[in-house]
Amino acid sequence: MLITIYLIAITAEAMSGALAAGRRNMDIFGVAFIAFVTALGGGTIRDMVLGHFPIGWTQHPPYIYLVISAGLVTTLFARFMHHLKTVFLVLDALGLIAFSLIGCEVALGMGYAPVVVIMAGMITGIFGGILRDVLCNQVPVVFRQELYASVSLAVCSLYLVLRDLGLGTEANTLISFGLGLALRLCAIWRGWKLPTFSYRQRWD
């Protein structure tokens, strides 16, 4: 099930990347590139940080075709997409959580310490969007949004705690997924945000 959600999620992420590329008037190569990086960049950075080679997508060529196609198709239907805003937000939430849990599993399988497992989950969940924003020359939106990275943090932590309590992987995944999704959707719906830190002082 996590795989199905994963495929839906990378498709949705690729589409969000394509729209960001369109806002910068990129050519269709740029669109495909940003779509790829948004969808698969998080897992790539996670694997590079953990030393987990070969990197995931290099062993799954269909994922590559999927996200590039999703990016290119987006250019055709972009004008209708704002009608689907809610759908996208839900798909993105699904993706955030699926990515996080998959990232945790990879790090667990390599025997990393719990805090590194959590960070691996968060890197997988949010780094695609960070790379997208850096390549589009803007401050990453994930640093200023409604609870987003925090949802990833909560999901990963919950997953580890339940795992320590002896819960099986399937039940654990279901519970973590459900609670994480609820938290993210509530955060969007109610506009929950983390407190912001504004610093204006100049030192010179």
Place this chain on the structure above:
Amino acid sequence: MLITIYLIAITAEAMSGALAAGRRNMDIFGVAFIAFVTALGGGTIRDMVLGHFPIGWTQHPPYIYLVISAGLVTTLFARFMHHLKTVFLVLDALGLIAFSLIGCEVALGMGYAPVVVIMAGMITGIFGGILRDVLCNQVPVVFRQELYASVSLAVCSLYLVLRDLGLGTEANTLISFGLGLALRLCAIWRGWKLPTFSYRQRWD
């Protein structure tokens, strides 16, 4: 022969990096750094993504001296360089194609799937310029230029097809190189570009 072209190409790329650094008023350390990243960054990212350690330039100190020297020398002769615009465009085209073919070879030697081989070639060809632009705080030009990444894509694909058809490496390199160079120079000369995707709608 590919090695000679490679050395010429990293020199030219280092010089283009140095000029970009000059446009941002960097100090000569910044110039050397951006020159290095522009020339050798593509291969570095490729090796990090493929898990191909040790990374190329760490085993070839002379390459490091070459690109840093090229960057620094550029600061002395920069004012005359726009007379050499055509020369630079040709050297850059040589580099793009040499980098792409070398990237393919590395990935082939590690047994990756064809689509990953092509992506390794493209990463090697274009990522130096992407890193240069990100460090100089601008949207990467490669996402908006005349056929550039697409030339890399075409060269890598052709190389793989001819290889599958049983052509020897030398003949294959020559043919792929020649056709790729012709394509890139035509694209510059005629201003061929990919279609652009512009997206203005705001969702909120």
Place this chain on the structure above:
Amino acid sequence: MLITIYLIAITAEAMSGALAAGRRNMDIFGVAFIAFVTALGGGTIRDMVLGHFPIGWTQHPPYIYLVISAGLVTTLFARFMHHLKTVFLVLDALGLIAFSLIGCEVALGMGYAPVVVIMAGMITGIFGGILRDVLCNQVPVVFRQELYASVSLAVCSLYLVLRDLGLGTEANTLISFGLGLALRLCAIWRGWKLPTFSYRQRWD
């Protein structure tokens, strides 16, 4: 001793990252993230470039807690921090040099060539700040500051030369540290800078 200085240094770097995040009005997740990247990003990039897995901080969870806490605490005391400007500059100088020497040691232990050892030291010393600035969407300050990367270069080179002359690691560290610190503090005090390269010509 290098470890103590290292811990002080990553704390100071994390605080500088948090302030940079505050200048961009990030939320506290962004603050923690930028603090982490500023403090531990240099070592991360070094390990990824050298193929030195597992990466340092993944084996030392307390470092992770330390830098994230330092980042978050900074948001509480930020308004008083400009009184500590001098303290920060000294801590940052300590950090630059400690990072550089640690980076050299890692590369030496892996048998890399001297120029790569020096680059590993410099990457460790300066890449945290580069990542901080890229994520905050500005041209890295390290490319335009008073002698900074150059101090790292000088310290790493001196360390290698003294090592070749047969000096023991402890004495070598002490001497390189002292001279490097003196050089950096002089550079701040006297405003020593590298010459800048400004290039305005447009080619089209």
